[in-house]
Amino acid sequence: MKQLYLLTLGLLMGSAAQAQSSDTTSVKKTDGSHVIIEAGAVKVTVGKKDSTKTEKKTVKYPRFTYGLTFEHFDIGLSKYHTGSDFGAPNGYDLETETWKTSNVGFDLLQMGIRFNPNLKVVLAAGLDWNHMRLKQNVTIQPEQPTLTITDDAIDYEKNRFSSRYIRVPLYFEYRSPQSKKGKRTSIVFGPEVGFLLNGKVKQISKEKGKEKFKDDFNLEPFRYGASIRLGYGGGGLFFKYYFNDVFAKNEGPADYKNLSFGLTFGF
Numbered sequence: 001m002k003q004l005y006l007l008t009l010g011l012l013m014g015s016a017a018q019a020q021s022s023d024t025t026s027v028k029k030t031d032g033s034h035v036i037i038e039a040g041a042v043k044v045t046v047g048k049k050d051s052t053k054t055e056k057k058t059v060k061y062p063r064f065t066y067g068l069t070f071e072h073f074d075i076g077l078s079k080y081h082t083g084s085d086f087g088a089p090n091g092y093d094l095e096t097e098t099w100k101t102s103n104v105g106f107d108l109l110q111m112g113i114r115f116n117p118n119l120k121v122v123l124a125a126g127l128d129w130n131h132m133r134l135k136q137n138v139t140i141q142p143e144q145p146t147l148t149i150t151d152d153a154i155d156y157e158k159n160r161f162s163s164r165y166i167r168v169p170l171y172f173e174y175r176s177p178q179s180k181k182g183k184r185t186s187i188v189f190g191p192e193v194g195f196l197l198n199g200k201v202k203q204i205s206k207e208k209g210k211e212k213f214k215d216d217f218n219l220e221p222f223r224y225g226a227s228i229r230l231g232y233g234g235g236g237l238f239f240k241y242y243f244n245d246v247f248a249k250n251e252g253p254a255d256y257k258n259l260s261f262g263l264t265f266g267f
Helices: 002-020
Strands: 024-029 034-039 042-047 053-058 063-082 102-114 119-133 138-140 149-151 158-175 185-205 209-215 222-232 235-242 256-265
Touching: 063 119, 063 235, 102 158, 138 185, 185 235
Parallel strands: none
Antiparallel strands: 024 034, 024 053, 034 042, 063 102, 063 256, 102 119, 119 158, 138 149, 158 185, 185 209, 185 222, 222 235, 235 256
16 A cells, blocks of 8 residues: 555656656666666656566657746846937936836747757747836826926835736747756747836826826837847846837937846746
């Protein structure tokens, strides 16, 4: 009975390891007193070793996958620039606090084809936020034909301007074979487009307390760019760059662009 419990435990552990990362499973059978189960980095032995016979089950490729997911969770910094100048654009009070101007995003849906254990192409969809922490006591005005920023006689404790996009990336993924620890090195890169959901101004001051305003704030409704992610195991680094301007054409500073970089999780 004890051997039966151990065997059942071994099968469950082997199945979990295979579902997460393994592409082949090896089961070595003997004369009934000894069983070895290998799946990825898991190896369970029951009984005494006499003689073994190996059977392999290989996953067939290409393999199609789709559904809900939570991957490529990005958290990092955003930098805005006009050409080589990373300061505020001329004529606009958009000077930001470096360590509080951030990017957060993640994928929620995906549809992909895995060609072999190492190569995969994925079309995904998710959400992406950019938060600009403004240094000056200013307000970006809603419902204006062009970007309008007014100076305020208020000392803001927090003055944040945000944009929220639906992001639709196309990923080309390469991952290395598993290491002895069951981990892989990954590189994921490809183009990405975004569709504006809304912009938001959030301000906190002693005079007015907490205030929030939502609008499109003349932001670019459709943006396009590219991303690359380098990872080991479940974590790594990301870099994203958008080729068109932050604000819509003729509605804000020209040639004013955004790049983001930082940590990413979920490969």
